[in-house]
Amino acid sequence: MSHICRRPLRFLFSTFLVLMTVSLWAAETPRRVALATAASDMIPTGNEWIALPTIRASDGALVNFNALSMRDRGLLQVSGDRGAPALQPFFEVNGKPVVPGKINWELIEYWIPVGHFESNGVEATLTYCAPPGARAAFLRLTMTNRGSVPVKTALGVQASWGALERVTYLPVALRGERTVSVAPWVNDAEVFPYIVEDTKFAWSLIHPGSTSHVDVPPQTTSPLLTTRHEAGLAPGASTEALFVLGVGLEEFSAPHNAKALREELDRLGADALIARTAEWCRQRTRTTGRADLDLLMNRNFLFTANYAWGRTIDTEQFVGVTSRSPRYYVSAAYWDRDAMLWSFPGLLDSDPALAKEALGYALGIQLRNTGTHSRFIDGVVLEDGFQLDEAVAPLIAAGGYLRRTGDVDFLREHRAALRLVRDRVIGRFDPATGLYSSLQDAQDEFQKLPFITFDNALTWRAFLDLAEIFDRLKEPQEASALRQRADALRRAILAHCVVENIPGSGGTVFASATDGKEAILTEIPPGSLMRLPQLGFVTEDDPVFVRTYDWLHSKNHKWSMAGLANGLPGSYRLPITACWSVADHLLLHRGRERALKILLDAGWDDGIISEGLDPETAKMDRPGGAFATAAGYVADAICQVYCTGSRP
Numbered sequence: 001m002s003h004i005c006r007r008p009l010r011f012l013f014s015t016f017l018v019l020m021t022v023s024l025w026a027a028e029t030p031r032r033v034a035l036a037t038a039a040s041d042m043i044p045t046g047n048e049w050i051a052l053p054t055i056r057a058s059d060g061a062l063v064n065f066n067a068l069s070m071r072d073r074g075l076l077q078v079s080g081d082r083g084a085p086a087l088q089p090f091f092e093v094n095g096k097p098v099v100p101g102k103i104n105w106e107l108i109e110y111w112i113p114v115g116h117f118e119s120n121g122v123e124a125t126l127t128y129c130a131p132p133g134a135r136a137a138f139l140r141l142t143m144t145n146r147g148s149v150p151v152k153t154a155l156g157v158q159a160s161w162g163a164l165e166r167v168t169y170l171p172v173a174l175r176g177e178r179t180v181s182v183a184p185w186v187n188d189a190e191v192f193p194y195i196v197e198d199t200k201f202a203w204s205l206i207h208p209g210s211t212s213h214v215d216v217p218p219q220t221t222s223p224l225l226t227t228r229h230e231a232g233l234a235p236g237a238s239t240e241a242l243f244v245l246g247v248g249l250e251e252f253s254a255p256h257n258a259k260a261l262r263e264e265l266d267r268l269g270a271d272a273l274i275a276r277t278a279e280w281c282r283q284r285t286r287t288t289g290r291a292d293l294d295l296l297m298n299r300n301f302l303f304t305a306n307y308a309w310g311r312t313i314d315t316e317q318f319v320g321v322t323s324r325s326p327r328y329y330v331s332a333a334y335w336d337r338d339a340m341l342w343s344f345p346g347l348l349d350s351d352p353a354l355a356k357e358a359l360g361y362a363l364g365i366q367l368r369n370t371g372t373h374s375r376f377i378d379g380v381v382l383e384d385g386f387q388l389d390e391a392v393a394p395l396i397a398a399g400g401y402l403r404r405t406g407d408v409d410f411l412r413e414h415r416a417a418l419r420l421v422r423d424r425v426i427g428r429f430d431p432a433t434g435l436y437s438s439l440q441d442a443q444d445e446f447q448k449l450p451f452i453t454f455d456n457a458l459t460w461r462a463f464l465d466l467a468e469i470f471d472r473l474k475e476p477q478e479a480s481a482l483r484q485r486a487d488a489l490r491r492a493i494l495a496h497c498v499v500e501n502i503p504g505s506g507g508t509v510f511a512s513a514t515d516g517k518e519a520i521l522t523e524i525p526p527g528s529l530m531r532l533p534q535l536g537f538v539t540e541d542d543p544v545f546v547r548t549y550d551w552l553h554s555k556n557h558k559w560s561m562a563g564l565a566n567g568l569p570g571s572y573r574l575p576i577t578a579c580w581s582v583a584d585h586l587l588l589h590r591g592r593e594r595a596l597k598i599l600l601d602a603g604w605d606d607g608i609i610s611e612g613l614d615p616e617t618a619k620m621d622r623p624g625g626a627f628a629t630a631a632g633y634v635a636d637a638i639c640q641v642y643c644t645g646s647r648p
Helices: 003-026 253-268 270-282 291-307 336-350 352-362 388-405 408-413 415-426 453-472 476-496 529-535 543-552 579-586 592-601 628-642
Strands: 032-035 042-046 051-056 064-069 074-079 087-093 104-108 112-119 122-129 136-145 151-160 163-168 170-173 189-195 199-206 211-215 224-233 238-248 309-311 318-320 372-375 381-386
Touching: 042 112, 042 291, 051 291, 064 199, 064 238, 087 122, 087 136, 104 270, 112 270, 122 151, 122 270, 136 151, 136 224, 136 253, 136 270, 151 238, 189 253, 199 253, 224 238, 238 253, 253 270, 291 309, 291 336, 291 592, 291 628, 309 352, 318 352, 336 352, 336 388, 336 628, 352 388, 352 408, 388 408, 388 415, 388 453, 408 415, 408 453, 415 453, 453 476, 453 529, 529 543, 529 579, 579 592, 579 628, 592 628
Parallel strands: none
Antiparallel strands: 032 104, 042 051, 051 064, 064 074, 074 163, 087 151, 104 112, 112 122, 122 136, 136 238, 151 224, 163 170, 189 199, 199 238, 211 224, 309 318, 372 381
16 A cells, blocks of 8 residues: 555544544543532632623522623623512422522532532522633523422522613613513514614523423513423422523514523533533643632633623624622723733733733733723723832733733734734833823822832833733834833833832832832832732842831831731722732742632622632622732632643
């Protein structure tokens, strides 16, 4: 046989081995991890199209859900009537409601919530799953008769259409007609349109094999759908009902988006679709070798991927936000710093392809206002005011992306954008001091002294990162000019931002901000001086840094939290133990042990990173829960210190 004939056989055999290996890997039983929940906790899940941020731990109800809308520059959130959940699961035995005393929750691959409870001789489960790519999610309810006699069972969902709210920061109720009708061209389904002069949004619920009953005004204050699946169960027998929730632009797209997922369920079955979603999650997880850290880290990797980023239902554009959860008090808006300095490192750890798309968004639709305090998802200014840390954030992200992926072609495509950001930063140069000015600091507050030490150190890092990029782009003169600018900036920081005569400092320390004449020393948790070693600006044992660390942790600093059980230095704006402080101390040898204890003792927002913690109790500081961009920041810090380098 000639080599021409043998080559295809070798190719086919190697392809067969690869496919077998992938098949065996994908068939691995998904991991299940238990969640310790209180009745008031909310469990989030979702995908790039639909967010389910508020699955109530006490009864499995979905309080609200949302989709991103470019036209509305934020989230469109569906809520139930007068405090009722949007979706309320229910179970009955012999005509009587089964009330779960306590639902035991677990997560499949850190993301897919499954609740279990037993009552009245039956075992029941609830599973919420939003497969990647689907413009819909499904809820699976099951019941098993654990008694010794047959029973009549019913399981179902009540859907309440009480409000449609636009969310950018705070929910704003939209004023239009909320209706319900039989879904066109889709069996076993209803659609819930929102109509002004035309339909602006719709959602749909498909309930294959279940009956439905609709109540509309004046029978009820808002459209209400009740679906029921009834079955007689012999001892040991089980029954299952599926409910598919879809979102869309109007009466046809919403139910047909749900229908596409129902057809996947018809073809594959719920178990297979859950397993496929679990495999997607598995590919985006890392391991530390410790179950407690893996749970916290991987939940937050997946949360930052699915809640700090998503796709708009109307234009299908990929966008970034602080959080897609209404539990965060400034949800659904864009900050360069939040996206590029906090969420982005977590994406690089878990999903570099998604990181590439995120960086393209920052250097694309958001480019024209880079450095402006906050913006809507379409790039339009939301809150004006220049922040230097935000301006350099995409440059820092670009440097990290290049080091992680080596993808020079992507950066070559965005060369003009990188230059534009560079020039915007250089425009803040002050020739008298050699420093770069900012109007606001990293906690989004006006800073009267214009030269912020952390921001300037971050700018120094950005110039070096950009020099590395231009080296790879074969532009040595540009790279050399940036290194010279970085060297000059370092000298200026050491000349003007290192001060003495701070009471209790015992010597020179890093100031927080200066105008070149006066200086202050305080803490700014989202842009802390504790990060200077991480940036590579100083070593951790540098005497000036050591004295700065000591002063900020001492009673000389009003917001040091010194002596409190879970205290780390805060500020007048954040008189708490902030999540960034925990992450920053975790990256310091000196602060690591304490930070790890706080990290694991804290409940956060039922395991999802919150903005901060009570420095005494380590309980979540409300209303800063479900903080999606910060979730990436903390998860990345955990991974930097503890990840083993392999995937679990």
